[in-house]
Amino acid sequence: MERYSYSQFGTSATKKLAFERAKIIHKKLIEQGISPSRLQVVGKTDLPPGIETKQPSWLMRCVVVEAFSEDKN
Template sequence: VGGKVAVEGTVSRISDAKTINLAFEQIPGVTLVSSTVQVQPLRIDVQFYFEPNSATLTSVDLDSKIQQVKVFLEQHPQKSLKIYGYSYDSNGSSAAQQIALERSQAVQKALIERGIESSRLQAMGTTGSPPGVNLTQDASLSRCVLLELIDK
């Protein structure tokens, strides 16, 4: 209105917000660009849960969640994943450590089988509780795989 443009939304990088403003400023007749674009880092909030002593992904996880992660990685080729497998054990036993690693490797393998480069996937396991999960919560919440985005 009257040469003024208001831009709202979210971006993952501040440089994207600047690029958007510059693009609008180049439009003939635009005299003022008002921006309330917020910067929110990219996140991938997909979690995988497992039965006790199991590293087998469910068919729902394979059909839905793995596909979701694959699409995300295809849309963001500059990103890689740290894949954290969890298996809570107050003693930190080697068996719990192994199952945690196997869980992360199951997710890694499923992504590789669907075309994601192995160099973009780092699998690791731990016997601690996942972030935000404590001992008073259901034990199933500690049998999981969480994902963390990292730059390639």
């Protein structure tokens, strides 16, 4: 799970905010019954995939959930 909070300056405060927001989503998913071992949390300050700076700013603040699997071979 990646939480984006875009900042053109990428300050440490913005990075911390993105991570804190990601942790809130993480907590809510656990409260809904998802095992914490199935979640990875990342906070990012770059643009979300497919979003450009000319688009509305609300699109730059989002959560991206990606499925992944660990190869156990």
